[in-house]
Amino acid sequence: MRRYGEEDVRRLRFIKSAQTAGFTLEEIGELPALDSTDERPRARDMAHSRISALDVQIAELTSARVALSRLVDECSSSEPGPCPIISAFEP
Template identity: 65%
Template sequence: MGVETIRFYQRRGLLSTPKRSEGVRRYGPDDVRRLRFIKQAQAAGFTLEEIGQLLALDAGENRSAARDLAKKRLEQLDARIAELHRAREALRRYPNAQRVRRVLA
């Protein structure tokens, strides 16, 4: 992960800025876990704002609200997957429909 990405997350409040040691920022295991979580949540389709909410809920130990947010996102993903399957099937039928029209013409 690039330095600019990490600094962007810091500016967004998703990651704290570590103390410097000899002019170098030192990130600990908790920071690394947090960065991994952010990337995984992004891969699951969460926005940075939603990721911030998840992190805040987890820090406040309001895990039921975090689960609800994750469940909502899962439902959205399932709906999107169903939509993509319908689009895929429509595209699969398209070449066959063109052949039928040519034969009937």
């Protein structure tokens, strides 16, 4: 069984929280150094970049959700024929 000190636990929580916010491991490694050098503009730029990337992902997921919801509605109709959900993914 591994035992972690308080500093290790704090560091692991920091990493997990930053990952949840969308930062890469490379960016997460850079963040503490920015704090120690008072480089708020760089940290802010990194956060803005993550927000932009998340906005793109949200738009893609929203589009996929709309398309899949439309297929579910089409599949719910009583019209005979192949299932629209399955047909949509066939080559």
